[in-house]
Amino acid sequence: MSDLEIIAETNDYIVVNKRAGLISEKNPFENSTVEDQVFNHLSKLNRTPFVGVIHRLDRVTSGVLIFAKKKKTLVEFNELFSSRKVQKTYLAVVKTKPEKQQATLVDFLFKNNIEKRADIVDKHSKNALEANLSYRIIDKNEQGYLLEIKPKTGRFHQIRAQLANLGCSIIGDEKYGSDQAYFPLTICLHAWKLTYPVIGSTTDETFEAPFPKNNFWEFGKIDL
Secondary structure, eight states, rough: OOOEEEEEEOOSSEEEOTTSSSSSSOOOOOOHHHHHHHHHHTTTOOOOOEEEOOOOOOOOOEEEEEESSEEEEEEEEHHOOOOOOOEEEEEESSSSSSSSSSEEEEEEEEEEETTTTTOOTTTTTTOOOEEEEEEEEEEEEEEEEEEEEESOOTTTHHHHHHHHHOHHHHOTTGGTOOSOOOOOOOEEEEEEEEEEOOOTOEEEEEEOOOSOOOOSOOOOOOOO
């Protein structure tokens, strides 16, 4: 099934709205990945297109994903990401309202490779990594509360683990304690915006991915 949703495309890169449930990068165990979809799209004009994987989103997450169409572009974006010059903004729907309207969360995570999850641990624990994010409640509906989240670090499952530790598991995220059903292989976490400084310019570029199309993401009808 190919339902590639293109947000923007230039000679250097292509930006897509990843559908939750798909793996970002080509995988021998998957029939279709977002990288495969991008390759198929680009191969309509070029039999052997270059597809550079700049960053990834978890299978269960939807939203903004950028692929490079040139090696030079891949190198440039890799530098932006590694130097933390890229700001990612996520949205999550949680059933339980956080106690504070907005806050910064600082925790220490351990990547549990056996259970494929991130565990909150004491800061002095072996292999503990600091995880830092800010959130604010921006809306609500009959399903739950919409949080805008800006991670300052990029740890494995960071948003999922930190919100669960706050007592606000993301809807559908059974791995981190959610008891509310959602769609298979998906949770209510969406990579909404991605902003980065344009190389050789004083301006920033922002790409925004439309919300998933289901009732969990219908907002603006109930006052906070």
